[in-house]
Amino acid sequence: MSAPVPWPSGTKPAPGYVILEHLARTGWLDVYDAWSEERDCRCVIKVVRPDHRGERRLGERLLREGRWLRDFSHPHLVRGYETLKSPEPLVVLETLTGETLSHLVHRMRRRPAATDVALLGVQMCSAVHYLHGRGLLHLDLKPANVVVDRGHAKVLDLSLARPPGPAPAGLGTCCYLAPEQARGGPLTAATDVWGIGITLFETASGEEPVACGASQAATDSHDHDTGDQYWQLEEAAPPIGTRRRLPLALAAAIDTCLRADPSSRPTVAALACALKTALPP
Numbered sequence: 001m002s003a004p005v006p007w008p009s010g011t012k013p014a015p016g017y018v019i020l021e022h023l024a025r026t027g028w029l030d031v032y033d034a035w036s037e038e039r040d041c042r043c044v045i046k047v048v049r050p051d052h053r054g055e056r057r058l059g060e061r062l063l064r065e066g067r068w069l070r071d072f073s074h075p076h077l078v079r080g081y082e083t084l085k086s087p088e089p090l091v092v093l094e095t096l097t098g099e100t101l102s103h104l105v106h107r108m109r110r111r112p113a114a115t116d117v118a119l120l121g122v123q124m125c126s127a128v129h130y131l132h133g134r135g136l137l138h139l140d141l142k143p144a145n146v147v148v149d150r151g152h153a154k155v156l157d158l159s160l161a162r163p164p165g166p167a168p169a170g171l172g173t174c175c176y177l178a179p180e181q182a183r184g185g186p187l188t189a190a191t192d193v194w195g196i197g198i199t200l201f202e203t204a205s206g207e208e209p210v211a212c213g214a215s216q217a218a219t220d221s222h223d224h225d226t227g228d229q230y231w232q233l234e235e236a237a238p239p240i241g242t243r244r245r246l247p248l249a250l251a252a253a254i255d256t257c258l259r260a261d262p263s264s265r266p267t268v269a270a271l272a273c274a275l276k277t278a279l280p281p
Contacts, residue, residue: 139187140172140173170182175208197253256274
């Protein structure tokens with residue numbers, strides 16, 4: 001059975017909002033370019049897909065993310081405008097300029113400069129530090145969840161965010177999971193440090209540490225699936241130096257993020273300091 005078609009242009013999902021274009025569809029969400037009549041500007045609307053609207057937990061998850069983004073204020077986090085419970089749960093976010101890192105990395109003919117990689121890492125550390133200060137782990141840091149515009153990065157998607165502690169095995173995006181996420185161990189701030197490190201690895205080298213199979217790459221990032229085999233549990237991440245030459249301090253910072261043992265990874269603060277050494281004074 002085919003999935004329902006997205007809303008067409010001109011649909012009014014809630015008073016004051018008009019759909020301009022369907023942007024993306026995930027395993028359980030539709031994302032739209034929309035117009036806010038109150039703000040007289042474009043915005044982004046996230047709504048549970050029509051074929052999943054009967055699943056109460058998904059609507060609650062979406063509204064929880066919207067409330068966090070509406071209440072949080074940080075230059076490297078996407079901003080939330082509003083959450084609406086009816087006529088159906090939806091979240092209104094700011095429209096970002098620029099492009100996702102996943103698109104940017106594969107579009108560029110040359111690898112980013114080492115200083116750009118380090119600056120990206122410092123900005124991600126800043127956003128993650130802010131989230132951790134509010135008792136939340138992001139748990140889905142990856143190039144597709146970072147938008148960059150002229151050197152300014154913003155982290156997206158708090159739909160998996162939760163406090164430190166136990167979590168189901170495989171919660172997140174298969175190729176980017178920390179080993180403890182893959183096996184279902186306790187999750188800590190070190191789990192997000194892995195997420196920063198693997199994002200920097202792919203940004204710097206243009207490829208993931210280990211190529212994921214098609215089944216893993218296609219798995220939706222918001223539903224755990226313990227049937228998958230995770231490379232993180234089978235082998236160590238290769239040193240970034242095997243893919244690209246970088247300044248020693250920057251290469252070491254990335255490599256230490258991807259240590260299998262969470263206790264041997266740097267703290268967010270220590271990682272930010274290490275990355276800053278690769279930046280001009």
